[in-house]
Amino acid sequence: MSDPARTTPATAVRPPALRPGDTVMLVSPSGPTRPERVARGVELLTGWGLRPVLAPNAYARQGYLAGADELRAADLNAAFADPEVRGVICTRGGYGAQRIVDAIDMAAVRRDPKVVAGFSDITALQFALWRGARLAGVHGPGAAWLDERTPLRSAESLHAALMTTEPVAVSAVAEEETFAVRVPGRATGPLLGGNLCLVVASLGTPDMPDLTGAILLVEDVQEPPYKVDRMLTQLRRAGALDGLAGVAVGQFTDCADGWSVGVADVLSERLGDLGVPVLGGLPIGHGPGQLTVPVGTEATLDTETGTLTVTPAVR
Template structure:
């Protein structure tokens, strides 16, 4: 019969043998940048979230891509429908996996957001994606897709236009400077044309929550979508990050609930800096009283005592800037600016 000391020695040896070998994780991998776009490059048109029911909308996206001097290529399942989704989860993921494998495809552009990207994350082949780095861009529900790919591969992804966004001059210029020219740009709110004859700026105003500058990798997107993947394998490491958030059409109490989720999950405690963008249609519930959106954001962020500002021109807007997810940036919470510290593409 074994005595206690002998038993503990054998148990310790067994546990040591059973301990799995350490393997390289996404966090330990170096940052990976996709090749820049060139005129005539092929762009894969995907539908990873909500379905497109009107043929004309797809034609609009094709015209936009051609207008950029690029060549659109439709994913095999881009026209599928499964209720409100653009086909089954596995088929939507398969389109993404296929385009990352195809050498001639340089970028992936979703038609729209809506809902559905979180459902396909378990079916993506992240090793294939890492071995074939390409530009993938989008916003709103696409937040889940671009964050997950960055988290699992360290590939720089892009919060920017979907196919059906406006593609007006300022949006197109931002897209070209970051993804074609490879510029390390500084992003700040535009001066609205209507304010040209005023003594003060009225639109696109910045409000400083906590003054100062901070550096860190830029992470963020739609608050509702980002909150939904907290605690999963698909949220990038937030330690030392600059977090930006935006949303649309949510009651203020719901936004408070979402931000409270980030707070109690420890996300805010890790940040180096914070940006809140735009939230059109975010109004109080029809009740006796409500916090304002400013009170909600200030209440969660000001106690962190990190550089933070409110009112960035990021979100569901007419013109959408192109922002690199996972790239090192510097923010100035007084000027309301995001400065890329290096190119996001090679």
């Protein structure tokens, strides 16, 4: 039997776009959250005509986890199995998704593909769904992130990724700390990745995708330059970047405070000699004004125009 993670990227499964009236389940696969953090997200989703429903354990708490592993996994599997639920929106990241991905009912995911949105620790969930069901996903703010950190443009970006079938285009922004990270060129391939910590944490697991011919998306938050260096070095030494088509560099938020070396310097040095196009300055990640992008679908990275254009995750 072939390894699903190494099958042709063009076979990505794109679930139906959300439509007004659709039910979306708000789940917490990782860290805990509170009702007041989710309130604006519920308001926004309702304003789009959607019906947000909280999973039974969405507000559960067990230390740094949103409840016990079996409860978080049960919420996910219930959402995937329920024909009335048309989308799954994670409340937040944090930590914990890797603890439950092996319990996901991939047969249910394949039987009735649904759009799954989230970022940060949810990168682990997106990788697992890519491996087990070739499911394209949405890398964007969770329901608990739709607050003062998410201005109108960010909310509109998530809306477009969930509810329209237009390609998603993101332009590099000069004000982003990673804007100077650039290796000229143009690349095409499936966009895979997300949070750098979770990409590295996936090494050696069944969920680490084969990045041959892919555009790798990386972003992170509160990781000092030496840790960013260490993670990129580990990816290089593991051979994970061999055959890469390009690198899309998102926001590296609060990563260089008090350090004499900037995170952009580290990214340029560790990515600059891979022999592939690299585009930094993309407002994708944990920073203000973050934009949403599909993951798992075909993308084009063009350093001349400073754009990353991605095929929609939904159809």
